[in-house]
Amino acid sequence: MPTARTRARIAVVMAGLLVTALAAAPATADPPGRRPTPPHVVGTGTVPAYSFADAIRESVWVETRVDSDGDGVRDRVAADVVRPREAAAAGVRVPVIMEASPYYLCCGRGNEGEFKAYDASGVIAKVPLFYDNYFVPRGYAFVAVDLAGTARSTGCEDVGGPLEVGSARAVVDWLNGRARAYTADGRPVDAGWSTGRVGMIGKSWDGSVANGVAATGVPGLATIVPVSAISSWYDYTRYQGALTSTDYPGWLHSVVSSRPEDACATVLARLRADSAEQTGDYNGFWAQRDYRPSAGRVRASVLVAHGLHDLNVTTGQFASWWQELAERGVPRRLWLSQAGHQDPFDVRRAEWVALLHRWFDYWLQGLRNGVMEEPRVDLETAPGRWTTQRDWPAPGTRDVRVPLGVGDGVTGTLGGRGARPGQERAYVDESLTEDVVVAAPTTATAGRLVFLSGTLSTALRISGSPSVRLRVRVDRPTTELSARLVDYGTAERSWFGAVRTLDTESCWGESTEVDDACYRDTEEITGVSDHAVLTRGWLDAAHHRSLRLTTPLRPDRWYTVTVPLNAYDTVVPAGHVLGLVLGQSDPEFTVTDDRDATVRVDLGRSELVLPVTGRAGLPTVDVAPAVVTAPAEPSAARSARTERQRP
Known part of the structure; x- marks a missing residue:
């Protein structure tokens, strides 16, 4: 008898055959003078019209503006790209969903701790999480970025600072034709296949990077989805002057750095010297890592997700950021759960994926699907009990x-x-x-x-x-x-915002032999x-x-x-x-x-x-x-x- 995973893969294949059959059906002609509707758009939504197995997979190194490790060469950050081959062949440019992370090779991503994997020639073969599996067939590219000083990137990691944020911003610039990138053997490569519209997503540190890049006001960043993310690194490592841990910035740097110890010794020394651990003071070092004062520069829309019982990235992080965005009229939406430091994918999976799908369709594909006319806030008031409201805090507070x-x-x-x-x-x-x-x-x-x-x-x-x-x-x-x-x-x-990992699984997108779209289900632990x-x-x-x-x-x-x-x-x-x-x-x-x-x-x-x-x-x-x-x-x-x- 086939296993649950085998049955799920069969279902994915059958769904792909159905989409192929629909794509082959006669289409209504577009009016003269209008660009043809791409096959991945049906009505006000995108559908899986492209093969994930045949997608173009490429690894490039984007040049930044700085030489943080002092080797005489500008830092280059690795960007692994997965994009639909059929769209490229037809000259259809696609928008980008991007996750910039320090964790891809050191620590793993998601509830199941996935890592990147490469083929024998060093080109990306597997990206953690479901974003590429689900969205690439629907007419998106997915770009997974190794932050400066981590995984296959050069430069140094400065924990929320301008080097880190600048390394992710450089990739947005490349996707909009404003920065240079190279293959592993040094050949220049452009991103002419990109529409230039980018949406950044990520949980925890990854989402914090999205906040930081948005706060630079970089053109082309259309939306961000920060999940359990930091908006002020001072408030993450200090509670109103009280230290949460000793040597925390230095320790984080050491955990994620992929560089030889001497390459980033100067940056590490500055992290330890400038963080004012002896006093707990907020200073220029922390101001560089505080994105809230720059909320007025944010051009992107923002979909915030946070757990009310998050004791890692505490709720003041989202609340202060949300308030700053609200005061400046930034288009925004909020998803608040009873979870702890969890991804909504592991709390309310189907509903979260559906919201992400419509959110990216609206902000990256330009499809008027009504997502911005819905209530601004989704709120879990008790375990498994959800409601919506117009804003947060609740109107009338x-x-x-x-x-x-x-x-x-x-x-x-x-x-x-x-x-x-x-x-x-x-x-x-x-x-x-x-x-x-x-x-x-x-x-x-x-x-x-x-x-x-x-x-x-x-x-x-x-x-x-x-x-x-x-x-x-x-x-x-x-x-x-x-x-x-x-x-x-x-x-x-x-129960303290925790979830339990179950024996069953569900699939979200298409799979290959190397990159599986199926994940074990989870449930909230209550008591x-x-x-x-x-x-x-x-x-x-x-x-x-x-x-x-x-x-x-x-x-x-x-x-x-x-x-x-x-x-x-x-x-x-x-x-x-x-x-x-x-x-x-x-x-x-x-x-x-x-x-x-x-x-x-x-x-x-x-x-x-x-x-x-x-x-x-x-x-x-x-x-x-x-x-x-x-x-x-x-x-x-x-x-x-x-x-x-x-x-």
Whole structure:
């Protein structure tokens, strides 16, 4: 009996025969003076009209504008191209879907960790992921770019900086006739087969490159699809001045670099010297890797995808970028899931591929298929439960200021009465793990402060970026301040945004013997729990005035500080209790040498700022309700930390 994979391949072959038969049918003549409709366009969509097996596959090296490794020759980045042979033979130019990545040979791409593969002559034979399998038969070229200093490219990788972004931009320039490229034996090669319209896509680092290239305003880049992507590398390696890891830019460079150690020693030394690890300051080095201020230069449309439980590239990355794009009127769309650091292909596969197909058809092929008239946001509100809305944050969202109350002396209140100035609570840094800091909120635990709302009488919709404004006095020059918003109540929840890989598979495009279009199916992992952390935030207190410099705290002074929490979107059900938990050093998420500080909080001058929709608010209470939680499962934060260490 044929296996599932064999049956899937047979289905792909039969689909190809059907398309061939349709293509052979008589076509309606185009009006005089109009260009003939290419065979891959039917109505307002593209169809698989070309052979993937017979596609042209070529490897070229695009010349950049810099010599980053100092060898006297401009850097050249490898670009592996797959494009339809029949279109080339007919003189039909095609647009390009492009993914620029540092991972193609070092680390693998996608849930199944695929790598590039080459034939005996060094020409591309297999590209990871399904993009070439699916889109090349539909009249697109796919270009997989090795960033400078990685895989088969020369030059040096500078982790989000101008060398990296410039190397990807050079390929867009080549596809538009503005840069030179060469074959392996040095022959010049142009991209006359390209329409010049390029769409960049990628997850994590790859999507971050797409953001960076779009922020240069390069002509020809028509759209980008950043998935779980970085918009500010400072915010990826620092949480408001608090380090997430030590030597992170240098470590990332070393992981992905394919160059001899001495070739990029100077670049690596600059990464370590200029990143201001000793202070955590935002400086010129980080400004080069912050794409948000350049949002006004973006000419491309943007389809953003992110997981609300992403603890690697946290949600503030998409939220800040989205806001900058919105303020400048950039055409955009948003796909928010309950996932962690996952590709939508592994969360809601069929719907994601369908959206990508229509998105690229609209922006790269110029087909008016209505994709931009649909609601701007697709949102997963609970595991497997999806809805759409006009924008994000949800229309009608307003910031509600929730005071902090004394409560019973052990647990404070959210929305409590009588939070007058001068009512204080103090806590000492204990470096608690997340499991400990949020569990048993009505039990006295050293090293934290807990504030609970009353039991919600109606559901509470939170949509946007909360923050905590604190009036504090600290007996050390600095300490880390951490805050968590917690939903106390039993519900089925996405289990830290993880997915499970199944034994079944599905196929998305055509396959060859080397390049398979079939991938194992996945499903979200869910579980019932009696509480869950919704969102988190951190601040190095000495950066309360500015991220560009430290201002050591004096023990005899009160300071007003704001701890921003990561963006979130959820409905807290009626009957649940909302909690705010304050801590200090956070060993599972940050790295700090600051220990043992005592922080005093003036409750009457402190508050939670909560973005909510509608007229609902938190009930006013004098004493927080009794809330009991079961012993925690193995730490979600440890899982996040493991995930975080992967490039």
